Amino acid sequence: MSQTISSLLGRGHQNNFKLTEKQKSIMIGSDDSCRKGFICSETYLAPFHCRIYLQHDKIHGWKTFIQEKAMNPQRYVTMVNKDRLKMRETRWLWDGEEVQIGRGDNLENLLSFVFQNDLVRGNKMKMIEVPKCLRERFNNCQDDIGFGAHSVIHRAFETKLGETRECVCKVVTLTKKVSKECFEKLCQEPKLLDSLNHSNIIKVLGYHIGNNPDRLLIWQEKMYCDLEKYFQREQIINPKKWYNISFQVLDALKYLHDKGIVHRDIKPENIMWTNTNFSVLKLIDFGLAKNYKNEIERDNEQVGTPLYIPPEIYRASFTEINDLYKPPVDIWAFGILSFRFLTGQNPFFEKEKVDINAVRDKVLKEGISKVPLMERRINERIIELIIEQLLDYDPKSRVTANEVMGILTNLQKLFE
Template sequence: MSSLDTTAISRPRIPDPISGYRLENLVGMGGMGEVHKAVQLSLGRTVAVKLLNPELAKDAAFVARFEKEAAALAALSHPNVVAIVDKGKTDSTYYLVMEFIEGPSLREQVRSPLLTPKESLRMMMEICRGVEYAHNRGVIHRDLKPENILFDQQAGGLAKVTDFGLASFLDDANSRFNLTSTHVSMGTLSYMAPEQRVDAKNADKRADIFSLGVILYELLTGEVPLGTFDPPSKAKPGIDERLDNIVARCLKPDPEDRYATVAELMAELEPLAPVLTSQPPQPLTRVQRIKVGARQVVRVVTQAVLTVIVLAALGVLGVAWHRSGEKPAPMMPGAALTSELGADAVRTLPGRLAKGTERRLLEAGEGPDPLSFLIAGRPVNIEGKALVFPPMEIDGHRHVGRAVADVVEMEGDIALLKADVLADGPPPTPYTRLRTLLDGPLPDPQVAIMLVGSTGRYVALVQEGSGAPLRLEWALGERRGTMLGQDSPKGTVHLEMEVDAEGMLRTFIGTGKDRRVIGEPLVLGREWQKQFGEVPRAAVGCIEGTCRVEGLSYSVKQAPPSGTSSTVAELTPRPTPVAKPVAKPAPPAKKPPAKAPPPSKGGKKK
């Protein structure tokens, strides 16, 4: 059976039967497997079932890491830690059953415009309580980040720490679960302590304290502290200056200079955090009831006046609202870029096409071959070697644009897609000012390189011009997901998306010595192109603002026969060697005639 049979997402996936559970729908996926919303039949309660990828289930190291997460969770029972319900094995893979958390992640909370410093500190105290409990039970997390913090809406928005897949046990008795090798870096780079980047095995609980410092800074300012950064009170007005020293101590490069325990960190945060009480309200006195009644009367009158003012304002803005139409429901960038954008227009760009027996290549921007692109949504200009999505016109309402290379004969097992991209905010115009007035601050511009197949099937690598995390998004049948990477630098960035012969999709930013991996690989499996419904094509897209894509290149190559090796690097086009003129050899020099040797002394005359 080929690996495609276990990872195919071009058709509905039939989950492995798990006794006692009914899988309902896929809610997420990552480097190790899938998470399904399910029902525990014995109790009729909703749970989350995490399935190890069947391909990885064949690897003993990955199975041990999966079992390690179960052991880590089983050792913990705390309101701020996601609880484990069960674990087991099917005929083809392993599974882990956890409580299902109905609510957003901390990543979504960080981006909320309603988040206040006091609310941030409340969240931080709950996160710290869960981590401190885990440390006291001998477990360090080693991958604390906003994606691994969930908020339980049914429990009043209680924060819960999850995903202990990289956890390490402090107790030597449990060393069988410690899978990290010495001098191996594991975790998420932006939230990782310096010592953990060098030697994850020997990183202790102070590495978690560093990660908590990064999370606290991001909660307060909305940014990740990279390189040289301002203290929180200077980065965002209104933040208590006492938090500057707390964050700075968490982020000390030397572990000895940080807090020794999370309890010490909580002791300094607690005086600044809002006080929550569970005491029942006391009955009001007669005087207090009179005061409350008077305030209610004033509030009702004030609300009536404000209602009249709002209705008048709505009447003035009604025409503008009618012209702008209904606001579309929020969509993921990849979904928006591959949605129905109207009829395609055709634009031609100089480029190069190479179709050999083993390798096929298209390069846009320079070359003797005209390349056709199907343009949908926003218009596209050709500026030298670049595809440019210009600012939207004043009467336009299309914020999304897409350009697909109209080259279909790109079949292969190994692929490499790359380009230099830039996303800029729109220039100030009457139209943008009107949108800001009606809709609030405009969304950040987004630019993407993509592989697109049949309708609704794609993989997109998205960059925001604001320095937000890079995003890998995919929708291939019923398997959909998003993976966030490190923050993107501002300005032009070089993005790459590669797939090897085993169907492992990896993404990169930068070139040469500055080339860095973005997130974890996405397991597609062999014959991965079939999962797109049709042979995938290279594409670029733009949402809001101005987007520029230059040096677009897409190469595919057939995998060599088994037993030989081939890498994605072989797809990088090399310059064709130019034959140099060969100089004619000079004629050999004529040798002077040989002289007769002189007669030897005493010789006889002939």
């Protein structure tokens, strides 16, 4: 039996069509010579209404197309996602798209189908398939709800001690974008997270590293919203909210730094609210984290997000860079984050997406102005903390997470 490559599934009716390597083309219409594509009377469809067919190429593999075939396009319509096809127009169909066919004078009663790329869905199912040893505990859903630099995030459920709770499954596979070396590094993330226990650091519920194909599955607690989305909505964070964010993030950083771990990618996207009350935050995405005290795991590569990378990393030579990825890197990034949140702008650029070379030049050649903070009437002691201590250009004198916690405690009355 030939494998199904794609399908049109009837929505609200029983008409379904499948395309396979043997049956690469189907004509849909009212003429009985359409054979497998014949649906209903000529009063509803054109004799030859539309054609669904497969094509194969080396880049995309199997692709499914729809072509409008009606001789009277004024009377009959073929629509993809509510967009009407012109006479003889051909359209490449994507998984989940809606196809509608029927009379042009009766658009409310068109025959509706959902296009399904069965080949893609089959590969997707293999990617998220839970290994046998963990099937009683975890269940992954096919719908993806987010994307990382190397991963796809899927909705999932954990069943433990008779209770079911929603979680997420982070899936990493060995591909052209994820080399063997990169994959092996990413496999260290769940092991690291599994060794951590802090209320402001995301918890790993379970993980699995498979072979053939090489897959990494990490089940984590479900989060609600990252700080970047929150910031885009709020535009500017008031000092009291900044204080609440700061205390939680710095407490997590203090915990990590005391353990010899540097996150190396502190940014709003990697800090998430756990609930709709916007009260509890957790650090996520430890794919770049490392133990800076471990001399065996030397890493001479520049990593992180350009706008949050400190000057010492931009200045560093290839041989120096490993020894400079220490706690001050995370502190600088938090200083940039604080400046953005309190002023609504980046200290170096008005826009977020800029060339890394332009960022490096700005960071190395320019100091950071207090003016935007002063214009927002931020307390002088907070301005001093951000500009002179968090964003100190000398990493050796840059304030530590523990010291900032002490400063914030002394400033608590400002936020009551």
